[in-house]
Amino acid sequence: MKTIKFIIVALIIVVSDYTFKINAQQNSNLQQSSEFDALAVTIKEKMEKHKLYGLSVVVFEDYKVIWTQEWGIKAANSDDKIDANTSFSTASTSKAVVAMLCGVLEEKGLIDLDSPISKYLQRWKLPKSNFKKSGQITWMQLLSHTAGTTQGGFADFYEGDKIPTIVQSLKGELLPRYDKEIGFIFEPGTDWEYSGGGYVIIQMALEDHFKKPLSELMQEHILTPLGLENTTMKQPNEDGFLTNVAKVHNSKGEIIKTGLPITPQVAPSGMWSTPSDLSVIAIEMQNALRNKNNKVISNAVAKRITDIVTLDKIGGWSAGWRRSFGIGNLDWFSHGGSNTGVGGEFMATMNGGNGIAILANGDKPNRMPVMGFLRNEVITMRGWKKPIQKSLLHKAPQELISAIQGPYLDFLFSAQVIDKIFEENGEVYINSPLFEFILNKKKNKMFYLGNNTFKIEDYPNYVQFNLSATNKFEGIVIYRDVDKKNKVIIKKEAVRNHKTELINAFMQNDINDAIITYKKVKKEAPSLNYEAMLNEFGYQFYIENNMEKAIAVLEFNAKEHSSSYNTYDSLGEIYELTGAIKKSIANYKKAAALNTSNDYKERVAQKVLELTRKL
Incomplete structure (x- = not known):
């Protein structure tokens, strides 16, 4: 009898505990739903304020989608609403998915990413250069923008335009932004420079080697295996292009030409997709990184294409993925996209399975304020933040603070802006226009770790300041890991110079005052x-x-x-x-x-x- 009573009591406890957990989960889901509903209303208001016609978002957490939402219409003067299957031009986000394709093809033994890409080129050959290693640039150097190639990005084309082939593109023909062949600006592997033209070389090599268009290779090895039905690298002037698509608009809200940009440079910017499909890609990558539940991308490939290749200039880049964001003190892999009249954000955490994919059919002034607000609200609302470990922190010496205070040419992301370090109530902060633009923060705390080294809030790298024997600022060292692999050494002259003064003048002053400073600087440094x-x-x-x-x-x-x-x-x-x-x-x-x-x-x-x- 005692045994039976014990079993009954145990069952009551188990059932009660289970019921409690179910109720707690239901309450959590209700709160989450309420928060997202309120955010959806706010986003609609912001879209109206900034004259943005259409927006689509997917949020994922713990390796699963927790929110999808669409707002607005596909095109001006239309009642055709955007839905979960509406595809947008993703612009440069294409590069990250091309890197995935290259990683998969390498694992299958079909290409070697560390070998010279010249071996795979047939229709066009690399141009001659004064840099010794330019003829031996590798796939990985091109994927990570460390090959030294020019042609940063490309203008879109539309039906009726003269559209270049990729051979003509590499030769600089029929391109609004360029009038000469792609070239080299530094010795491969020694620096970083964003190059869409480098990805056109990758496209050329893939198509020459496999005798297939890039769109077919992508469909065969990535899109079909992942079940992505609303993603393509076919262009609007090709058979088989998607039918449920959002058109592009200028800053006045007008459809640009046909509204359907044609991108012959498919690898750097030719993919069309939805936030839902992008979330599948991100979660597959995240699962591959933890080596669990991944179906197409192996752990080895995921690591291969997200391992940091360089910290030069941008603060972190791998093969295809940006690795320079540290929002919430978390580690992210990401790749946004921005073309005239369309763009998006696509970012995911290296650990934990969190992230967001946004696409919008408006120009930069219309979409960027809305997308930025949406991203930041989601990250804050979901609590995607890791605190800095307090046991590692120390009080920064006053002589160090005094030495490093003041303006710098941006050393976090190498943007044409001014960073300012200052002391406030005994704490050290940095004001960065990039943090202000991305996160709407006017100051980010700098946590002192000792040895002249700081960890900056929302930034993934360590920043070490070099001082002279008399405590004068001499330079900066940027590194990600304690072994200082890929460290970047920045001399004082690179961040405090005439350019610093000029940028500060134009960003902070009215145009007339800025011109006065400009004339002074130009007289002192005529070679800029x-x-x-x-x-x-x-x-x-x-x-x-x-x-x-x-x-x-x-x-x-x-x-x-x-x-x-x-x-x-x-x-x-x-x-x-x-x-x-x-x-x-x-x-x-x-x-x-x-x-x-x-x-x-x-x-x-x-x-x-x-x-x-x-x-």
């Missing part, structure tokens, strides 16, 4: 590439939706460098984006008069014709 810097400042202000300052900077650049067609081309583009059609036409015509390329003159003539029809 002022045209390129001013052009970059202008586009940075455009991204920040500061149109008045963007135009003022680009107008000044055109006056300063009146013999450069590119300054007028940039003005033509910015005026077009802001709706000043007559000024846009005038500047495009000036650019065409200065450029001797017949291809460029033809493209400008076509552009002018299109703009004239809008008057």
